[in-house]
Amino acid sequence: MPPAWQSPTQSTVIPGASPMANYDATQPGRIVLESNDLVMDYSADIARARSEHGATGVAAVPGALQAGAPQAGAPYNSTSYNSSPNAMPAVPHALALNHVSFALAAGESVAVMGPSGSGKTTLLHALAGIIRPTSGTVRFQGNDLTAMKDAERTKLRRGAFGFVFQSGQLLPELPAVENIALPLMLGGLSYEQATDRAMLWLERLGLRHLAAQRPGEMSGGQMQRIAIARALCIEPAVVFADEPTGALDQTTGREVMGILMQAAHDCGAAVIVVTHDVNVAGFCSRMVTMSDGRLSQAEPRRANRSQQAAAQPVQPTQPAQQPTSAANQPASALPHNAAPTVAQQRSMPAHQAGTFANNQLPAERSTVYRPSVAGFMAMQQSAFSPLGAAASTPAFAASALSSSPIAAATGRGTWR
Ligand SMILES: Nc1ncnc2c1ncn2[C@@H]1O[C@H](COP(=O)(O)OP(=O)(O)OP(=O)(O)O)[C@@H](O)[C@H]1O
Incomplete structure (x- = not known):
């Protein structure tokens, strides 16, 4: 039987799981992703790595960073190091995540805001299973990511999560169509199946004309649109976006956010967006704020911009090319080095x-x-x-x- 997260469109019943875990992930309002009492202490992470390699330094926190070993019962404390003869004295230090609990409903969109260094990206990475928190749990459709082996978490990410970062996520050597197809191939599709689906997504987002372009031949906004197609083509349950418009001007940023929110809405995907930009946050139905590793929840916004975005069809970024006589020739009739037209x-x-x-x-x-x-x-x-x-x-x-x-x-x- 496939893991629950591989069939997000079906009702998920996990034997032995908490009652909360047994739900239909597609039903609006149902919790699809939640964290409980998350702590991320990078110092403990470093100390663990040192102790594993036999170096002296701050002693590792017992149980920290072990799969399935949240600090049951005993709240994590950043000064609670064991001392050893070679350990440096324990000093209080800031936690990147300081007992953060968070819940995301199916199809919901949440903006995570807060000052630089407050822990936004750390939260995103912990929720996505990219990093393992020092303590606490992250559950996706009832499955505890923090208890999974690395390979399981990687598989889950590929099948259920989409990612859009500020920049640098596309492989420079590959044309757009193959960049989009890559996660599909990793998921098991053949090259032809994956590129066919990638082309459908390019078409859907009005980006067909970019199919053959490599990242170096695209503008920043075009690259982000391709990154969105790449994130959404697996039809994820959750899209994680970290400053998706951070490298773009206001107008392009708005267009990119419109495309992201509409595409996610059409897939029924929930979205978490880390941003410094209130305009970007305005596209989300809810906003939370990080401050010194702590999370404060805000009231739901009155206007749901994701629904607004979904109500307006995304316009292609360039007008469709006019058919020409050459455009009507079959591709096989093209000279060897001729570029095909859009129609071809x-x-x-x-x-x-x-x-x-x-x-x-x-x-x-x-x-x-x-x-x-x-x-x-x-x-x-x-x-x-x-x-x-x-x-x-x-x-x-x-x-x-x-x-x-x-x-x-x-x-x-x-x-x-
Ligand atoms: N890999 C790491 N090792 C050690 N400390 C880290 C690491 N990553 C982040 N930190 C620290 O954790 C804290 C939170 O960082 P994080 O990147 O999550 O903040 P942020 O709110 O996303 O910041 P920004 O808005 O500047 O991107 C910071 O003090 C940072 O220095």
Whole structure:
């Protein structure tokens, strides 16, 4: 039987789980994600790493960071270190998360605001299972993320969570269609299935014209739109967005937020947005504030901007290209290096977009184009990687792209 989170559209009954865990995740108002008494003490994390490697320093907190070992009964205290002969004296220090409890309802949108360093990103990462908190629990559809093994959490993230960060989340070597397809391939779809679905999402968001573009050939707003398509194409239960408009101007930021909220609304996904921008927070139905690792809840907003956004169809960012006589030719009639028109792209199999993307590159760029395994691995191994460590191996990289028409059709872009 698949884990409960793999079938979010069905009623979930978990034997032996608390009554709260047994619910239909799609029913509005039902809690889909909740944290209870979360503590994140990075000093304890560092101390644990030191003690595991035999170094001296601050002694680790017993039980901290162990899977399934929240501090039952005894509240976590940042000064409650065990002393050892080699340990530095324990000193009080700030907790990045200081006993934070939070609940997110299915389909709800919440903005997390607060000053720099107050713990917003730490909260987002703990809720998404990217980091394991020092103590406390995070439950997604009744399943305790803090008790899961890393591989289980990675699988859950890939199947149930979408991520939009401020920047840097797209792989620079891949055209947009393949960037969007990547999480789908990690989820088990073939290259053709994944790119076909990616193209549908590009179409849906009015971004078809970007299919063959690589991140370096896009504006910041276009990259964020592709990142949104990538986050939503798995139809996640929750979208985590960390400063999604932080690198954009106000107008573009508003457009990007409109697209994000509408796409999430259409999927029935709940959204958590970390932001400093009150305009961005205004798109959410609820706002909470972090301050020194503590969370304060605010009243629900009167106007639900996600519903407003959903009521207005997203406009394509560029007008559709006028058909021309060349546009009506089949793709096979194109000269070798000719770029396909939008109309031609629409009539060709989706996965050919990658092939044509490469053919569009000037010859001198094509010959120097080599995806960097090192760069790919660094990105995927990052703590911010939603895709997890499995995506970091050269074996994965090779298998993910071995059937790529970029490599097959041109012999270029292969991994080395
Ligand atoms: N990996 C880490 N190791 C040690 N301390 C960390 C780590 N990540 C964050 N911190 C600390 O935890 C606290 C909260 O950081 P966090 O990034 O969650 O804040 P934030 O509210 O998101 O800040 P900003 O708005 O500037 O992004 C800060 O004091 C920060 O220095």
